[in-house]
Amino acid sequence: xxxxxxxxxxxxxxxxxxxxxxxxxxxIKKRFDSVSAESTEDSRRAYREMLFTTEGAEQHISxxxxxxxxxxxxxxxxxxxxxxxxxxxxxPGIKVDKGAKDLPGAPGEKVTEGLDGLRERISEYxxxxxxxxxxxxxxxxxxxxxxxxxxxxxxxxxxxxxxLCTEGGLVPIVEPEVMMDGAHDLARCHAVTERxxxxxxxxxxxxxxxxxxxxxxxNMVIPGKKxxxxxxxxxxxxxxxxxxxxxxxxxxxGIVFLSGGQSEEEATAHLNEMNKLGGSPWExxxxxxxxxxxxxxxxxxxxxxxxxxxxxxxxxxxxxxxxARSGSYTPDQERAA
Ligand code: 13P
Numbered sequence: 001x002x003x004x005x006x007x008x009x010x011x012x013x014x015x016x017x018x019x020x021x022x023x024x025x026x027x028i029k030k031r032f033d034s035v036s037a038e039s040t041e042d043s044r045r046a047y048r049e050m051l052f053t054t055e056g057a058e059q060h061i062s063x064x065x066x067x068x069x070x071x072x073x074x075x076x077x078x079x080x081x082x083x084x085x086x087x088x089x090x091x092p093g094i095k096v097d098k099g100a101k102d103l104p105g106a107p108g109e110k111v112t113e114g115l116d117g118l119r120e121r122i123s124e125y126x127x128x129x130x131x132x133x134x135x136x137x138x139x140x141x142x143x144x145x146x147x148x149x150x151x152x153x154x155x156x157x158x159x160x161x162x163x164l165c166t167e168g169g170l171v172p173i174v175e176p177e178v179m180m181d182g183a184h185d186l187a188r189c190h191a192v193t194e195r196x197x198x199x200x201x202x203x204x205x206x207x208x209x210x211x212x213x214x215x216x217x218x219n220m221v222i223p224g225k226k227x228x229x230x231x232x233x234x235x236x237x238x239x240x241x242x243x244x245x246x247x248x249x250x251x252x253x254g255i256v257f258l259s260g261g262q263s264e265e266e267a268t269a270h271l272n273e274m275n276k277l278g279g280s281p282w283e284x285x286x287x288x289x290x291x292x293x294x295x296x297x298x299x300x301x302x303x304x305x306x307x308x309x310x311x312x313x314x315x316x317x318x319x320x321x322x323x324a325r326s327g328s329y330t331p332d333q334e335r336a337a
Contacts, residue, residue, distance in 0.1 A: 004210075011063050011091060012282075015325050016285070019090075019293075021048055035301045035302065044069065048066075050314075051296065051314055063091035063092070063131070064091075065132075065134050068095070094132075094133050095134045098114035105149075106145075112138065114161070131171065136177055172215075177219050177260060180225055183224050186223045189239075215253065219260050221242075221243050253282060256286055258288065266291075269324075269331075275325060275327035288317075292317050296311070296317070320333050
């Protein structure tokens with residue numbers, strides 16, 4: 001059995017990143033609705049099989065985060081997905097949180113649930129072939145929020161989860177997501193992300209989590225979607241790196257960004273710029289959901305006849321993001337598609 005630190009390093013290996021395909025059943029239904037595809041157990045299975053069997057994607061994808069249902073499913077030839085991914089050189093991972101619920105006494109704020117029974121669930125997921133896990137905390141920015149209470153409650157739960165994962169044999173992806181909904185500017189996102197990361201690393205320390213055994217999955221530092229003062233690619237890259245240099249210990253092997261509602265091309269360009277700037281102690285990689293899947297989902301549209309088109313679109317995004325890992329992505333790569 002490889003050490004957890006080796007698994008963590010493999011997850012952030014140069015040139016590769018993570019596919020987040022762990023949408024819960026209600027979330028994937030929303031995504032399927034947007035392209036008029038029906039969401040059934042088998043259509044979800046067929047869609048994910050399309051992604052996991054894309055020839056060549058494994059060169060750019062080190063691991064895939066799965067939802068509980070998918071980890072228990074198999075490809076059309078009967079091979080369980082975890083086995084198929086492993087055979088193709090991609091590590092299978094599992095979302096273990098139970099979603100963000102209203103935080104009592106804190107209107108408009110959320111706390112992620114799922115700690116009860118987690119030790120037992122981790123042990124089952126290990127037996128099903130999972131090598132890493134994910135837990136997402138949600139921090140919203142609006143007037144007067146986030147509160148310290150919300151940040152602390154989420155940081156505490158993230159560290160509890162991470163400690164249970166390393167005890168049970170999974171590398172925890174620690175995901176505190178400061179949301180990009182809202183009208184806040186770049187500086188506000190920087191301040192809230194900094195506060196959040198300080199709290200998360202303080203809790204990881206208190207709860208005795210070894211930082212070389214985790215992977216951090218944060219938001220980029222970026223203006224809210226409704227903010228009129230837009231930031232350039234360079235400004236986002238510089239603000240993000242500045243925030244992490246202040247808060248993320250160098251022992252953490254890698255930072256894998258979420259895309260959080262950025263367009264596919266924006267998410268790739270921002271990652272590319274950070275790697276171009278260089279000088280970071282951690283690998284800077286991706287763990288995109290929408291920014292790896294949006295075009296593929298649209299090209300597929302629920303049609304079995306369009307599986308090839310979906311795979312072509314997915315391979316293109318995986319290739320562009322693979323290039324962004326070394327700062328060698330150029331917009332020409334988009335036109336070449
Ligand atoms: P997005 O890249 O679509 O934000 O999804 C990543 C993810 O796993 C969120 O938890």
